[in-house]
Amino acid sequence: MRSGSDSAPVPRNRRPRRPNVHLPASRLLAVRREVAGALVSVAGLATSPVRDLDGNEVGRLEDVVVRWDSGYSPVTGLIVRVGQRRTWLHVADVARIDQREVRLTSTRFDLKDVTRREGELQLLGDVIDHQLVDVHGVRVVRASDLYLTQVGDRLRLVGVDVSLVSLMRRIMPGHWGRRPSPRHVLDWSGIQPFGVPGESVKLRRSHDALRRMRPADLADLLEDLGRAERRELLDSLEPDTAADALEEMSAPELNDLLRDAPLSRAAGLIASMEADEAVEALREMPYDERHDVLAAMEAGRRVELGALLAYDEETAGGFMTSELVRLNDECTVQDAIDALDARTRNVEETSGIVVVDADGRLVDDVSVVQLLGVAAETRLKELVGPPWPVTVPPDADLAEIVENMTDNRGSSVLVVDNENRPVGRILADDVVDALVRDRDRRWPWQRRAGGTA
């Protein structure tokens, strides 16, 4: 949900607090000047003169190119306008870059055409003023300025300025607009930039921190990005990470995102989601598109989701997941452990083993805890006994499910058909989701009609 929980490793949407520096104002200003002196503002470099060894102007700087990989991106070259031509200048030919000019190492150098290469970013064209993801602060920002500095023997991109002050500074004319004004600077190593949509060169690799991020935070980031950026970020994620994030999204956002993706990708993402969430996503789609997406899935998953879709979404059938670990009561504890092991590879939560008789009727719901300390060859029917599982029919409504769950203090209820055959399970978190969704409908008429706010 929206507000970050307290246990979250990174508080989201909260600006990192400014360090409590107890310095007199004059001293603070001096520190700030010193820091600013070591930095080169990329925004301020635009149209700077590029001079050769003798100080003759050969052209004007158009862009700074870096190679993007983890950490601080090294500058690989410059794009310089010489007359009418955009030319590429390797960083080895550059003697010095400062805020006033670029000096070259010789008077003779080759003019090469500009080509985009894998993993390279043009800072003025692709990064400044564009959307970026701040993976530590978990938010989408726009870069007001970028700062280069000399690290060892290379010039590297170290910081992203996201302050309003720097944005305002850039509208000032001449020298005033070019000076670095580091105020609110983020570490470049914690930034995920985006490539150029439509170009063959893409930044396929996503930031490591994105993979470790909470799904809810990732969902918020995806919601805040523009369409091309969102698509690129989503494409760079592993299907499972992406599916987890999608499960956290609001219905209209998710619908937009899935219908925007290529069919096979959308089908793959929905198939990777938990069954009940996947069904919810499918319900939002128009009939034709839903049909196409289902057709693009592998058969087993298609049949499962198709069956779930047939239930009314406001009943037990609509809330439940049909992924059950279902075993005959003649099976052994070892079989149960093997089945759980196979299942937990793609589903995080399995609350129990549904034990059925030869006709497939429900006998008991054996919790994982009950398997502990029991000999591997014990038959499941020996573990069967009270308390008997709580069940609801597929057409039970939310109130009935909540009542059953609270009366029995269980973490889940089983859904059985009228032959007492188990068809699915409703976990407590699904009920919480449904209750929150009901409450989130902001206006009374939306609560009734089942619209989404």
Add this chain to the structure above:
Amino acid sequence: MTAPGTGAPVAAPTTGKARSRRRSMFLVMAAVAGPGLIAGLSDDDPAGITTYSVLGAQYGYRMLWVLGVSTVALILFQDLGARIGVVTGQGLAGLIRQRYGARAGVLSIGALVLANIGTTTAEFAGIAAGGEIFHISRYISVPVAAFLVSALVLRGGFRGVERVLLALSAVFIAYIAAGILARPDWGAAAHGLFVPTMPTTRDAIIITTATLGTTLAPWGLAFIQSYAVDKRLTPRELPFMRIDVVTGAILTGVIGFFVVIACAATLNPRGLQINDAADAAVALEPLAGRLAATLFAGGLIGAALLAASILPLSTAYAVCDIAGRPAALDDAPREAPLFYRTFAFVTLTGVVLVLLPGVSLVPVLVGTQVLNAVLLLPLLVFMSGISRDRRLMGKYAARPAVAAVYLVVVALICVCILALGYFSFT
């Protein structure tokens, strides 16, 4: 529809497919409708009604064609704004910054914020004037209206507010009724709409520019784009969205048409001069009857409420968008301070300017009109530039022929502003 070849069970019932499909078409349309209608109709705000009233009262039916041209321009650019929003998923302010740099972005959005504050003031002034016709003090009507629209918008956002606003939009039918009650000369109206004539006086140039500027308002363009982003429409829904936008724009034009003919039929033959829409409502009473006057004043209040609820929100979105700060109504004020501060600032400034005793609103309102008209020029240039940009728009980029049509409108507005400048300084 053909049955699935695989024979696998699929979601929808296999019977009554044709019906379910027609129903789903209707649902898609219902889900997409909103941005075009609301953005279009909110252009018929008090400033717009005033301009149309003056157009009718001073020039009769002769200059109705200006309204026709404005409506065509409105269709073109509202459609473009909504399309840019859907395809890029970004607001206009952020895109201008991204495509044209910080200077262009900050200056144009700065001007937009200023113009929006002025326009918000005009909306609250409209509520005050409309309320006074019904003998309600402005010290009651304006704060109550400000509170109501803020609560509505902050609680429900664009989407939550949509249904209320669509219902509120029904007040615009009042203008159509008022227009018919005024018994206009339909033949003269048709002639004025299709045969352009133009008196070359300063006042005629001013009213032409004002009509263009108020129909195709800059804030409306920014608003429709943020709304399309906020509504999470996908490029697949573009055809439906176009229906919505064209309907909204034509309705806007039709309502403007009826306002002009109501004033042309009653005020113009008697040579009555009016200064604002409330004057028009009062002047209508002895000429077209009490009902027409009441409908006119009621429409004024409804129109002002509609625009006043959109303007602060649209401004807050634009400011956060250009600053790259979180802007979502889902966020708490602590998480999105810039968003809520902008919202409060715009609303409060509007209310205070209207309620301060002894402050003449005329310079504020005239200045806003001029600023809106001038600001339109860079915004339309930026928008047509973005529409041609393949990097931003991909396969939805505008073809050269379409881009040329955009440029014709831009040139037309350019001519108007230059003529206005020429007449103002000679």
